[in-house]
Amino acid sequence: MTAPFATLDEFRRTLEDAPGPDMETLAAANDRNGQLTKPPGALGRLEDLAIWYAGWRGQAQPQLTAPQVLIFAGNHGVCAQGVSAFPSEVTVQMVANFKAGGAAINQLSKAFGATMNVYALDLDMPTQDFTAAPAMSEAEVIQALITGWNAVDPASDLVVTGEMGIGNTTSAAAVAAAVLGGAAEDWVGRGTGVDDAGLQRKIDVVARGLALHDVADPLQALRCLGGRELAAMAGAIAAARHHSIPVILDGFICSAAAAVLEKAHAGALDHCVAGHLSAEGAHQRLLDGIEKAPLLSLGLRLGEGSGAALAIGVLKGAVACHSGMATFAEAGVADG
Template structure:
């Protein structure tokens, strides 16, 4: 199915028409959880995760057999402000590494049985420098949103979106500040490891972008301050909701893209959980704003969807226990 929108207004309408969780399936999963051969609550958050997943998949005994990881790559004009420790050429080089199976995300996808797709978005045409003009035209941001939407396999039963793009922590910080509030310094981190001078340039670039565009609408913030890969992640996460596919969110950049959806329409991320807490400083603040508690906290800051891909194992474990364990009646065990 091709993306059912061709304007930002139509995309906003899609968010408002998104399906809700299946309450009957969720109740049935909750009831099943109470009958499994374990003390009540003994599996902690795994129980809540399994019930949440069951609601979105519409069955009390779900399985995870077809997880999909999609990596989107984009280049950023704001790199002209000296905001990254690496040159933009690294984006192209890393896409080649993904395609050849040599990156961390490739190994994690193999480990957890996930299909992995890589989509490069106009790498030879970086977004505009948002300190000078809007990063994207409306058609450019729509095209990126559509690319993300169309990348989601309707037959997948779990989605992770990742990214690659030199300079994209700068865009993510600007988008976060615009949609969640706060100043540039509060949202800007060291990304790939800029030194103090680079950090100062980065904060200044975010501040200039916010002052120039002052976007009050979240989708306009994405257009003016974001990047193609951020928009594609937002489009993919929205498509997953349309198909009732649960989502594991990755780190700071992914969550900045996701925040656009939540602020555009409250509840737009009900089908998503936070995979991990990134070492990028403002990620905890972002998760707090989104009301998400991370599944893992391992000091990761790689991007690529790596933290969320690792969390596939946690969710698979939760669902496997929930759907595969015997009930007290089935096992012939007294439940007290």
């Protein structure tokens, strides 16, 4: 698959030209939901999820059998500022763990029948320290977007995007502040567990990055303040929309990448749901900014796509009930 863009302006047009849900299928799925053997609304959000999923898949009685989990890893020059409790070498080590099947995301992907793919993005060449220069050139951010775009399997019927990158809560906080507004301290959290001094360093680093760069354009915010793994997640989310594949968003970092798309083009995340509310302090604020209500809230703060992968089970349950339940007429049950 070849990405249909070679510049950020072309990527923006790709977002603008993306397809929407099948409205006839939405209507048919909604009609079916009203005939199933249950009181109206008895399955709560599961009903809305199933109808939403049906509309994007173009099937009034869809099946969810081929989920894909995509993990993107990148390293960040801003780590030189002492913003993480771990060294950048851990990114490489965790990629090896993913590939060996030893991480939490491997177990969750397996548990819910998802194919998992891992992409390490130039780990030996971290982004620039965004307090001194743009994190990426346009060519670099485009390459990361294309990697994410090409990672999506058009035959999949659900996409989960996750990440690994020491320092990327700092990058995500800077991107979130740029695209959603507010001060650095509104967005910066403890990430992997920095102490009070480390937290203050992160706030100072994000404030300096915001002051240095012109980030009024969300795509420029991604380039100047983001990381390769954030850009790759954005590219994958956009590609999934191109193929009418629904997406479950993961935690704070994934949501920051997604927010770039929503602010670049309103409605760009209509094919997405938020998998969970993470324990990273500003995640709720970020979800509010992109108008997504989380499916789960379990205090997770691991990243890796773990919360979103766990939410695959919720969506599978919603689709199974919608497509597999009998209607009142089929079951011979009196309707009201």
